[in-house]
Amino acid sequence: MNEETKVIYEKPIPLKNTYNAPYWDAADRHELNVQKCNTCGIYNHPPGPSCANCGSIEVTWENLGSNITGEVYTYIVSHRPFLPGFQNDLPTVIAVVHLEDYPDIKIIANVLNGNAETVSIGTKVKMVWVEATEERSIPQWVFA
Amino acid sequence: MEKIREKYAIVGVGESNRSKNSGVTPLELALEAARVAIADAGLEAKDIDGFMSYSEMDSCSPHQVATYLGVRPKVVKEMFGGGSSTELLIAEAIGLIETGQVNTVLIYRSMNGRSGVRMGGGGFSIDALQNGFDGGSFIIPYGAGSPGQWFGLFATRHMHLNGLTQEHLGHVCTSFYEHAQRNPKAFFYGKPLTMEEYMKTAHLSSPFTKHDYCLESDEANAIIVTSTERAKDCKSVPVKILGMAAREVVSHAHYWKNIDEVAADYVAPQLYKAAGVSPEDIKVASIYDCFSWVVLRQLEAYGLAPKGEVGDFVSAGNLRMDGKLPTNTAGGMLSEGYTHGMNNVLEIVRQVRREYEGTDRQVEDTELAICTGWTGPDVAGAMILCK
Numbered sequence: 001m002n003e004e005t006k007v008i009y010e011k012p013i014p015l016k017n018t019y020n021a022p023y024w025d026a027a028d029r030h031e032l033n034v035q036k037c038n039t040c041g042i043y044n045h046p047p048g049p050s051c052a053n054c055g056s057i058e059v060t061w062e063n064l065g066s067n068i069t070g071e072v073y074t075y076i077v078s079h080r081p082f083l084p085g086f087q088n089d090l091p092t093v094i095a096v097v098h099l100e101d102y103p104d105i106k107i108i109a110n111v112l113n114g115n116a117e118t119v120s121i122g123t124k125v126k127m128v129w130v131e132a133t134e135e136r137s138i139p140q141w142v143f144a
Numbered sequence: 145m146e147k148i149r150e151k152y153a154i155v156g157v158g159e160s161n162r163s164k165n166s167g168v169t170p171l172e173l174a175l176e177a178a179r180v181a182i183a184d185a186g187l188e189a190k191d192i193d194g195f196m197s198y199s200e201m202d203s204c205s206p207h208q209v210a211t212y213l214g215v216r217p218k219v220v221k222e223m224f225g226g227g228s229s230t231e232l233l234i235a236e237a238i239g240l241i242e243t244g245q246v247n248t249v250l251i252y253r254s255m256n257g258r259s260g261v262r263m264g265g266g267g268f269s270i271d272a273l274q275n276g277f278d279g280g281s282f283i284i285p286y287g288a289g290s291p292g293q294w295f296g297l298f299a300t301r302h303m304h305l306n307g308l309t310q311e312h313l314g315h316v317c318t319s320f321y322e323h324a325q326r327n328p329k330a331f332f333y334g335k336p337l338t339m340e341e342y343m344k345t346a347h348l349s350s351p352f353t354k355h356d357y358c359l360e361s362d363e364a365n366a367i368i369v370t371s372t373e374r375a376k377d378c379k380s381v382p383v384k385i386l387g388m389a390a391r392e393v394v395s396h397a398h399y400w401k402n403i404d405e406v407a408a409d410y411v412a413p414q415l416y417k418a419a420g421v422s423p424e425d426i427k428v429a430s431i432y433d434c435f436s437w438v439v440l441r442q443l444e445a446y447g448l449a450p451k452g453e454v455g456d457f458v459s460a461g462n463l464r465m466d467g468k469l470p471t472n473t474a475g476g477m478l479s480e481g482y483t484h485g486m487n488n489v490l491e492i493v494r495q496v497r498r499e500y501e502g503t504d505r506q507v508e509d510t511e512l513a514i515c516t517g518w519t520g521p522d523v524a525g526a527m528i529l530c531k
Contacts, residue, residue: 011285011287012270012274012284012285013285014274014281014282014284014285015271015274015275015280015281016281017275017281020279020281020282024281045401046278046279046282046398046401048278052395052396052401073301073403074297074298074300074301074304074403075297075300076293076296076297076300076349076350076351077347077349077350078287078293078348078349078350079346079347079348079349080348080349081287082287082288082289082290082292082293082349083270083273083284083287083288083289084270085287086287089287092286092287094286094287094288094293094297096297096400096403106400106401107282108282108283108286108288108297108400109286110286110287116347116350121300121301121304138285
């Protein structure tokens, strides 16, 4: 391996399916797309075939753009890789973040470059997109 | 459930040898545990007409177990599931007995949990993990692939909001390890844990150190459930089911959706209503302990310690033998062994029977006992037992 070798993304890449494809398709364009219920008005995340709050099938998608900020609601700092690809990225901070402008939406991702000293409940973060492959990008959090 | 109060009982308990490498199949472990439980009850294999088990693609079928005990059963049932499955299967057994379809049911959990398929140890492919959970694609790509991480997300916030500290987790661990010192069959027999050692141990995944994680073991456990009426024919002291709540769930199948609720919150009111007792009446406990924090969260959920005072409750030594609620007195899954909760069921039955009378392992007051099961924050069940 030399310095010019492209870093291969070894971590699991989100699998698209019927319900989550609009979310991950938007992520590939570096945008956040969230399912919303037209009947009761809640954001339905993670997305599904109908609304988890009222059961309505009148669900649609709302594009929230690329300027996404939030606060750490809870988190863990993992010192062991429990899945492939994380062995070179320890410690790994896994955080549940509630969005500043949409507090009923919580999104789990890593806080990149975070550790036990720098991340706590309430830490302000913003969304970035890590390009895993030429086609796929993964939303992540960095310090705001 | 009020209608069947004290109408059903656990009349036999048994376990196989416990090891890190059994060298035999889960079927042989299950047969060993089943034979011990049948002998404990004073029954013969042909008296068992229902066989049930839970597993996570790591075990043997109830039909196989019945076959190699030389029995053709009337009912077999196997389910995919972990903690709290024992409670659910007991409820199913009661339903089948109540409707006259079987008389006596043997329920077991058998696994080579260390030498075979390990929990969170890579037994499932990454794609299976993503597809297997509701919203799996939203957690697996971020490295959240094991229960320690999933439950840790709940623990961090709960501890933050309720003034719980690392030391409080340590009190759960040191109390259970202390119990294990009275149990020669416990893995950590002869390996006590001091708070000083605990506090020096690094996190594997915060807020959990290796001591906060349950063990992995190769073993099988079995219990036998029948009617209290039929229990009169058994040689064992029947332990009656005063009430139970088989299996409650949280509001969303993607349980990270609301990390402030756990299924035990929903189990507790049903449980006490079914049993007709209050949390203050409970004197001894088996509390599902896949992780130390899970015990703290259940003490709160089941009202065994007041919300906001759970830390003080464990710091005061209340989980120890001389405390208000001796808990997991064989050492629990943190220090005895791990069969997705069933080893804790065996211990509480033995405590209620007063099998340890005359030794320092017998809890003084065992009139009313609680046994809880926890599959995860999302799924739980529990029962209250009496003599």
